[in-house]
Every structure is written in structure tokens, then in C-alpha cells.
Amino acid sequence: xxxDLAWETTxxxxxxxxxxxxxxxxxxxxxxxxxxxxxxxxxxxAVVILPFxxxxxxxxxxxxxxxxxxxxxxxxxxGLEPDDDDLVAAARRELREETGYEADRLDPVATVEPANGLxxxxxxxxxxxxxxxxxxxxxxENESIRVTERDFETLHQRAVAGELRxxxxxxxxxxxxxxx
Numbered sequence: 325x326x327x328d329l330a331w332e333t334t335x336x337x338x339x340x341x342x343x344x345x346x347x348x349x350x351x352x353x354x355x356x357x358x359x360x361x362x363x364x365x366x367x368x369x370a371v372v373i374l375p376f377x378x379x380x381x382x383x384x385x386x387x388x389x390x391x392x393x394x395x396x397x398x399x400x401x402x403g404l405e406p407d408d409d410d411l412v413a414a415a416r417r418e419l420r421e422e423t424g425y426e427a428d429r430l431d432p433v434a435t436v437e438p439a440n441g442l443x444x445x446x447x448x449x450x451x452x453x454x455x456x457x458x459x460x461x462x463x464x465e466n467e468s469i470r471v472t473e474r475d476f477e478t479l480h481q482r483a484v485a486g487e488l489r490x491x492x493x494x495x496x497x498x499x500x501x502x503x504x
Contacts, residue, residue: 328355331354331355332352332353333350333351333352336348336349336351343466345365347364348365349361349362350362350364364444365443365444365445366443367443367445370447371402371404371411371418371448372447372448372450373400373418373419373430373449373450374450374452374496375399375451375452375455376453376454377454381473381474381475381476382473382475383400383419383425383471383472384398384399384479385399385469385471386470387467387470392489396489397493399496400419400422400423401422401447402417403445415430416430419452419455421462421463422469423455423461424461425455425456425457426455426456426459427454427455428453428455430451430453432448432449432450433449433450433499433503436449438491447495449495449499480498480501483497
């Protein structure tokens, strides 16, 4: 880090707290010694899973997204719990809860800060192989999710064309395709 670019946080408080995230207000001193306020969102880190069936299809999800007011095509994902210290185990849990599928193997594909000008979360992306349905979904009270299987090439084409609007899904698909 270039120290001459760093801001000094002199005070920090939670402005708003709700299930899933907090809005934090920091009082900062800028490199030119002026001061100001900076608001950001604090949320848990998350896992994102690109799950493949034994036939090579992707287990995708269609989920209502209140913030944008529509059903969104995406991938299973979820925030880490406070006691999660094993990212692979967390990814397995989220895959099982959101889809009812379980994977034979998971491999990391990317770790990104999706919007580090606004929030402090890190997303850990995994590819899951040989996913099979083994149980019913176990959704959180604020989740409305439909499971669907999709052709990977079609998802990739949609991501390249900017039609796969869910950023987490687009990152997973594009990073996986680039590594192939």
C-alpha cells in the first residue's frame, strides 16, 4: 500500500444495523490533512459456487432480488457464518441449502472484493464437480429460489454478452472459462 494515499480513520460507528449487513460511518483524515465522513457497508464474506452435474450442466438458481425488483439468474451463494473457518465446508453447506445438491469435489476459482468502494466483503468462488440432488432445499426465510440446470456454454455466452446480470455468477463463469 502507498502510505501517501492512505486515509486515517479517527472514529467509526454503526449508522444502521439490519439482518445481513451494517452501514458504517467513518470519520477520516485524508492525505492532505482535511477531514470528512465516509459511509460503507459491512457484510460477512461469502462463498459462491459454480456447480456442475456429472453431465456437465450447471446447477443454477433463479432468485427474487428485491433490490432490483425481478427474478435474477445466478449461482448458489451465501454469507459466511461467524463460526465458519473452512471455506469449502461453507460452500458445501450453501450449495446443499440453496439447491439440495451435493458435490463430489470443490476447487477454488477466484477470490474477489466485488465492490470495495462500497462494502468490505470478500467473495470466495468455487467450482463444484459431480453435483447430484440429495436432499430438499433448506432456504432462509428471506430466500425465494428456484433450482434449474443450464448449459455452461450458454451461461458463458450470456456472461460475455453482459446478459448474466448477477455479478457473482458472471465472475464465476468468466473466471472458470478463462482457466479452461
